[in-house]
Amino acid sequence: MADRGSAKIGVCYYPEHWPEDMWADDARRMHKGGIRRVRIGEFAWSRLEPEFGRSDFGWLARAIDTLHAEDLGVILGTPTATPPKWLVDRMPDMFAIDLHGRPRGFGSRRHYCFSHAGYRRECARIVTALGAAFGQHPGVVGWQIDNEYGCHDTVRSYSESALLGFRHWLKERYGTVAALNEAWGNVFWSMEYRNFEEIDLPVGAVTETNPAHRTDFDRYSSDQVRELNRVQTDILRVLSPGRDIVHNFMTFHSDFDHYDVMEDLDVATWDSYPLGSLDVFPADPAHKAAFARTGDPDMQAFHHDLYRGAGRGRFGIMEQQPGPVNWADYNADPLPGLVRLWGLEGIAHGAELVSYFRWRQTPFAQEQFHAGLILPNNETDRAYAEVQQLARDLIKLGDLGATAPAKVAIVNSYEARWFLAIQPQGKNFSYVEQIFSIYRALRAMGLDIDIVGPEANLSGYALAVLPSMPYVPPLLAASLEGFEGQLLVMPRTGSRTASHRIPTNLAPGPLAGLLGIKVTRVESFRPHSAIRLVFEGEHCTFDRWREFVTVTEADIVARVDDGRPALTRKGNAWYLAGWPDATLLALILRRLAGEAGLALESFAPGLRTRRRGHWCFLFNYGPEVADISGIVRGELVIGEHVLPVGGAAVWREGPGN
Amino acid sequence: MADRGSAKIGVCYYPEHWPEDMWADDARRMHKGGIRRVRIGEFAWSRLEPEFGRSDFGWLARAIDTLHAEDLGVILGTPTATPPKWLVDRMPDMFAIDLHGRPRGFGSRRHYCFSHAGYRRECARIVTALGAAFGQHPGVVGWQIDNEYGCHDTVRSYSESALLGFRHWLKERYGTVAALNEAWGNVFWSMEYRNFEEIDLPVGAVTETNPAHRTDFDRYSSDQVRELNRVQTDILRVLSPGRDIVHNFMTFHSDFDHYDVMEDLDVATWDSYPLGSLDVFPADPAHKAAFARTGDPDMQAFHHDLYRGAGRGRFGIMEQQPGPVNWADYNADPLPGLVRLWGLEGIAHGAELVSYFRWRQTPFAQEQFHAGLILPNNETDRAYAEVQQLARDLIKLGDLGATAPAKVAIVNSYEARWFLAIQPQGKNFSYVEQIFSIYRALRAMGLDIDIVGPEANLSGYALAVLPSMPYVPPLLAASLEGFEGQLLVMPRTGSRTASHRIPTNLAPGPLAGLLGIKVTRVESFRPHSAIRLVFEGEHCTFDRWREFVTVTEADIVARVDDGRPALTRKGNAWYLAGWPDATLLALILRRLAGEAGLALESFAPGLRTRRRGHWCFLFNYGPEVADISGIVRGELVIGEHVLPVGGAAVWREGPGN
Amino acid sequence: MADRGSAKIGVCYYPEHWPEDMWADDARRMHKGGIRRVRIGEFAWSRLEPEFGRSDFGWLARAIDTLHAEDLGVILGTPTATPPKWLVDRMPDMFAIDLHGRPRGFGSRRHYCFSHAGYRRECARIVTALGAAFGQHPGVVGWQIDNEYGCHDTVRSYSESALLGFRHWLKERYGTVAALNEAWGNVFWSMEYRNFEEIDLPVGAVTETNPAHRTDFDRYSSDQVRELNRVQTDILRVLSPGRDIVHNFMTFHSDFDHYDVMEDLDVATWDSYPLGSLDVFPADPAHKAAFARTGDPDMQAFHHDLYRGAGRGRFGIMEQQPGPVNWADYNADPLPGLVRLWGLEGIAHGAELVSYFRWRQTPFAQEQFHAGLILPNNETDRAYAEVQQLARDLIKLGDLGATAPAKVAIVNSYEARWFLAIQPQGKNFSYVEQIFSIYRALRAMGLDIDIVGPEANLSGYALAVLPSMPYVPPLLAASLEGFEGQLLVMPRTGSRTASHRIPTNLAPGPLAGLLGIKVTRVESFRPHSAIRLVFEGEHCTFDRWREFVTVTEADIVARVDDGRPALTRKGNAWYLAGWPDATLLALILRRLAGEAGLALESFAPGLRTRRRGHWCFLFNYGPEVADISGIVRGELVIGEHVLPVGGAAVWREGPGN
Numbered sequence A, B, C: 001m002a003d004r005g006s007a008k009i010g011v012c013y014y015p016e017h018w019p020e021d022m023w024a025d026d027a028r029r030m031h032k033g034g035i036r037r038v039r040i041g042e043f044a045w046s047r048l049e050p051e052f053g054r055s056d057f058g059w060l061a062r063a064i065d066t067l068h069a070e071d072l073g074v075i076l077g078t079p080t081a082t083p084p085k086w087l088v089d090r091m092p093d094m095f096a097i098d099l100h101g102r103p104r105g106f107g108s109r110r111h112y113c114f115s116h117a118g119y120r121r122e123c124a125r126i127v128t129a130l131g132a133a134f135g136q137h138p139g140v141v142g143w144q145i146d147n148e149y150g151c152h153d154t155v156r157s158y159s160e161s162a163l164l165g166f167r168h169w170l171k172e173r174y175g176t177v178a179a180l181n182e183a184w185g186n187v188f189w190s191m192e193y194r195n196f197e198e199i200d201l202p203v204g205a206v207t208e209t210n211p212a213h214r215t216d217f218d219r220y221s222s223d224q225v226r227e228l229n230r231v232q233t234d235i236l237r238v239l240s241p242g243r244d245i246v247h248n249f250m251t252f253h254s255d256f257d258h259y260d261v262m263e264d265l266d267v268a269t270w271d272s273y274p275l276g277s278l279d280v281f282p283a284d285p286a287h288k289a290a291f292a293r294t295g296d297p298d299m300q301a302f303h304h305d306l307y308r309g310a311g312r313g314r315f316g317i318m319e320q321q322p323g324p325v326n327w328a329d330y331n332a333d334p335l336p337g338l339v340r341l342w343g344l345e346g347i348a349h350g351a352e353l354v355s356y357f358r359w360r361q362t363p364f365a366q367e368q369f370h371a372g373l374i375l376p377n378n379e380t381d382r383a384y385a386e387v388q389q390l391a392r393d394l395i396k397l398g399d400l401g402a403t404a405p406a407k408v409a410i411v412n413s414y415e416a417r418w419f420l421a422i423q424p425q426g427k428n429f430s431y432v433e434q435i436f437s438i439y440r441a442l443r444a445m446g447l448d449i450d451i452v453g454p455e456a457n458l459s460g461y462a463l464a465v466l467p468s469m470p471y472v473p474p475l476l477a478a479s480l481e482g483f484e485g486q487l488l489v490m491p492r493t494g495s496r497t498a499s500h501r502i503p504t505n506l507a508p509g510p511l512a513g514l515l516g517i518k519v520t521r522v523e524s525f526r527p528h529s530a531i532r533l534v535f536e537g538e539h540c541t542f543d544r545w546r547e548f549v550t551v552t553e554a555d556i557v558a559r560v561d562d563g564r565p566a567l568t569r570k571g572n573a574w575y576l577a578g579w580p581d582a583t584l585l586a587l588i589l590r591r592l593a594g595e596a597g598l599a600l601e602s603f604a605p606g607l608r609t610r611r612r613g614h615w616c617f618l619f620n621y622g623p624e625v626a627d628i629s630g631i632v633r634g635e636l637v638i639g640e641h642v643l644p645v646g647g648a649a650v651w652r653e654g655p656g657n
């Protein structure tokens, strides 16, 4: 996408939506706007293959040439998110089937079942054709596979294809049905199977199905995403050597294991819609109102750090919101400056691409209310100027440098999300809210953070946090045993085995030795119920969740008001026995960061910082103008000491920092 | 229904529900109560045709004769809303199909698909038989076609019949599939079709379908209502010459174009349930509590004016609530006086019929909790006396006179409702709430109002308001260009083409010249979010919605706090760039009414007025007793100067008014 | 289950879930814990019949022997709530069908349709085999039929079997279709049938179906529960003479007539989950928070009294919550002491069995979060000690004595619940909330209460309350006529006939003579709407509901603020014309109890009492420690004068009480 230490500005473009005689001018204005990357083609299947047996790649070749002529590197999308009508009519069982047994049919997008073998063959066919045609085109610098896997709840399908695939997958995993019965505990309600052909998908039962059944189906479904993706990458590796292959992931999506999919990709790109994403997030209304025009101060950064981890250091923004969007319940206008701020913040976190969605607002079909850089009448819209400013920023910064490993790591797990969604036990127990609150608390102290997967190497981190992770795989358990930094383990960790059972030694299962505790009971709380504790003189609460911990070898650092342990510590391994309110979480993390020897700051609510190379970035999400003279330690190359809401400042970090 | 300048009191009656020996006494008591019109027969199909091939019209003939003998004119309903079991069993594919693919079967009412050709033939058959039998009966003064089109969400059906009909309709509209693909913008997500047979109904897709697809399906569905209606009117025009043909429309119903259906009808009657309708309206709980026993002070009048417009001056109330109903979430008892007040208010607005639903409360089946004029044990219920009082009122008033054209018009559009429901862009953007708030604000100033359709002639009005109307048809655009009164255009008007696309010149599209503005961006707000402005010294807000307007030739009359235009004006054409709160809306309308030279009043919250002929009516919806001496300009023929809650006053307007 | 005057402690145990070499130790620890009854086997079908044609009862024989060896009497469950996969695959139409036409399939439990003849045969087959094998085993002291009828909304099924069964049932009830049409009032919307084969299930119609149709389907569905139950009891009566046969009923379940089912059973046992049941009850959040760790102070007692009535004096707790459960939205931990308190309270109300669910917390499958007496790692959990304390309590109390008939009766009706659910008329009209509020008000006065069915003999009661009972059967009407105590009749009583019609004499129908009133109109209120009245100097309200009563022979004891009667009285028969708030209800009941000559108390909010034999029990549900010296009239054998939250006290009643 971009050379080491640099970043490119991009845009998403649909030449097939516009008369061909507009293309050259579009390309010229893109270049003038500072844009150097253009993603195209990802929804164009009906134009590439207008009917069965007939293809037309000529227009795409001309579009690529036109862009290339203006020095715009093309990221070519495979169109597999939108198979055309003639194709689906030839294999109507390719649709995903919903929870109620209904096909999820034609008429929008993502109308396919990941398990369908015929559709995989069609994907291979069109990708082979595209790879052969454009794989070595000098204007093609990368490929995007499909579009937003999982969008519109499309990972899990209850189709016949999925059923047959699932049975096969189970046979591979368990060998014998007796082993499966034992692993799942099917004796519980006479759910025992006599052979794999008796096993149904975990849907349509009278009440809750076996959580082990659901866990394996979640794993199976995630694997199908990886496989459909790999069908395409395997082809493009051969036909388009040297190009980066990417996918555009989403905000807070949990239905498949992004680390697995990334094994076959080069760069983790994601689609950043700060205002829309905040509008649909389960935040409280006052928070939504305060940041309705800026976005949450941590949500974008969280995903930058998440996808930088998933991309083994390489990530980008494939779609960046340029104005109001069309899909949230309410769609506000960003404050002036935010379109540039969001891009610059991505770069601060290491992005090698900031690509805006979309070039020109569509005057037809589903997304007419989605702003672009250009109005439907071809005048420039407000965002265009902000993109130009970002381009000037990039020139000022020159070599951006590499993103150094952070001192703090949060361990993210998709499998943990599935476990907790299957049996939340308290209706408001949300993995995403928990990990995001941990991220927010750490970042508010001015820390740079890495978000890593469960297989990551943790050595070198001064502080690591393990959000609730019911099943802790052996490799991670071993890694944590050897970890030398301060480690905070959140409740429910180690409370289940790989087969979604309670471990024979109870929670925290494989971490019992490390943490020196045993959990004998848990309880969950209604909203506005909670249990109190005093920590470092502050009145705090556990809400949502708390656990009854028996200490075997650990020290009790804090107790709940009823006297039971709240926070324990065995050496560097800390265990928190409940869901902390924001105050408590901040105090605990500050305490551990202190023990880890980290230097901490206390920023105003909307100020956030991040370092990249020798640059230090500061962003003001508001709600107030900020005097940042006390924070800036160096000469500002971007911004002033009085930072408006929506403003950004950058300075070169002195040697003393 | 009634002679010019007069009005009749009616009642809905079900002779088939009661022993024949009760009929004569019922008719006698009706007449004694002042009733002169009786609607019968609209649910009686299973008694008219007890089984396939056998009909029994004798009882109905005797019922009509019995009523006629007491000088009661019969409005005979066609029974097509309730086809009997034997009929549906002969064509089980006649059921409408719901959004999830399930038939909407037998067991209640309205169990048919408007598109089903076989059912249309059955309707023609029974209507022909009824027309032949009773069309020239001297006791039959009118016909009601079917009952409450669209009730229980029955306009749109996703059946095979609808699918085939829709494809045919599209072929008629677009000629070629290429033209349709272009109009809809199907290239957007590879949704292009190769022929009309590939097109599905806009349902069952993974996410939102193409808004153009939905728009055309809404139009198609509306057309089917008109066609089924016309099948029946065509027959009755021949078989029952000289009788009025009507339909009973509903409260705030939007799913079909009532103006289209009215082209084949004589009088627009509607079913007025003030308490039930307020209970299910999205009003705030305090408002609902304040008017729980009276109904909203404007809701009935709104529909009177709406249906008077739809009926080209002729309208009536076919069903008037006489006590608690059975179908709202909560069903309050009307305050004493309201049963008469609602009737008199209808007459003030020009109704030629006020027909109460129902004569005797049913002791069986679905509507047992619905009050009538007579209790199930045949004693008179409270409403009977209020109906008698209304009859005395009518005698006092004598010749009612004609309803003069108002000075103020609101342009109502069903198509606009569909557009806005398909892509609201803000979850709370409701056409019905908007048009009703405009109506309420104007009426609170003491103005008489006409609600007219988009094809109405606007000349002669001093003030016109055009609620949000995404697609403005050429005829209306031309009419507005030539309009000489003050014109207020609400946001989103002209923002879409007939094919649900953004116009090439952006919004307000065809009104760009008239208004002298261009809209480049829109945003929507969560509840309790808003943007502030000061107008005429008052602190106001835009909530729900606001737009970014570029002024090309207009003056900026008011600005939002961020400096952008809020209200613009080019000569007599005003544009409002947001959703006004009640204060702002009232101030703006008062300003325009002032410019239009209209005399305004400021009534207490529950007082409402209306003129008919030389009579001036005043109604007190409460919550307080009102001293109306300062308002009454003439001698009271009905009511006193102290008007209780639920009271009505009428005086002859002096020559000075 | 237990000898007269005594009670047994039991536990629910799943030997099939654990290695056989653990059984003996389990049995030993049970005995040591004071346990003498063990329920087993109710979900074990797949182990009893691992495949078609092969059975394996050996393990169960060994399990029973092992328990018997430790003096543990076995209650053997029939496994019909969990038919195994091979069985359902042989008759896939045995699944219940939901409201939307979808099978409620395999994968959890209760996956059968009560109407399916083939499944009834399978039940008979397995029960015959079990009865033959274990019916005369000396260790088997009782049988539990199936498990929790109706759990997961499984009473009503919309299957083909149900359809055919329903038609047959209707033919039996009505004889001719003409009689049915007349009874249901099918003429209303042309819903008349020509033969029974035309009748569908009351589902899938466009809007509300005929309430008479729904009423009969509710009756039919209830009858199928009774019949499936009787299939099993008929067999076990023969094969296992002298053993008690029971079923485990649920909390606030309404979908079948429990009195009908009890006709074939010996003891009414029920499953008591105080914390989970409060969490899902429609109580206000503050109440839920106050009692989150104790349970509602009246909910358990209500069900004890309900099921003692249903069991003709014999009842027990088959499943008693021992810690947090897994199925509520939020699952709190009981305060220490409650596990014992709940058991002791059951005994105070006459329980002959208190059986805890479950012995050992399951480490696999659906209920892993449900606590037991033993942890999954085989250590004892907290509840074990409380069970031991309960065993010591029982020893202290010795002969418990019989439960004397109370002076106060509440008449409970399942049919009334169906009527009111079919046409609530006000969305918040809830039979269960009403009867429970009556129970709570009476119990807060220190009264012992019997909850009796509509066929119960009321003679001997000093006070009886009849909650809203739309249809009053002739036998009950006669019984009330002859009743000599004070009788309070709640609104809506007598407002419908058996065929769900309004009686020809209006409400209260058959009670018109007894009460001396006639109801001519009803209305329902939104939350926070209400109508006021003053009663005994207190400001009170009717909310949810009020009626317009005409007095024919009664006295008006109280009037609503608008002057209409609120409370009437004809001799000992009182009628309440609205839904009383808690204050009003308490005042009225205190007034009637006074007239009935009952001695009343006024306890602190969480104190509750109950007498059994010569013992008087007092329980403190909190929220405060209570000094009970003023209440205790005798020497305490259990507890102290200062009663902690969760504490219980028992003393021998002196002769003066």
Ligand SMILES: [Zn+2]
Pocket (backbone or CB within 6 Å): A031, A070, A071
């Ligand atoms: Zn260049």
Ligand SMILES: [Zn+2]
Pocket (backbone or CB within 6 Å): B031, B071
């Ligand atoms: Zn007359």
Ligand SMILES: [Zn+2]
Pocket (backbone or CB within 6 Å): C031, C071
């Ligand atoms: Zn013993």
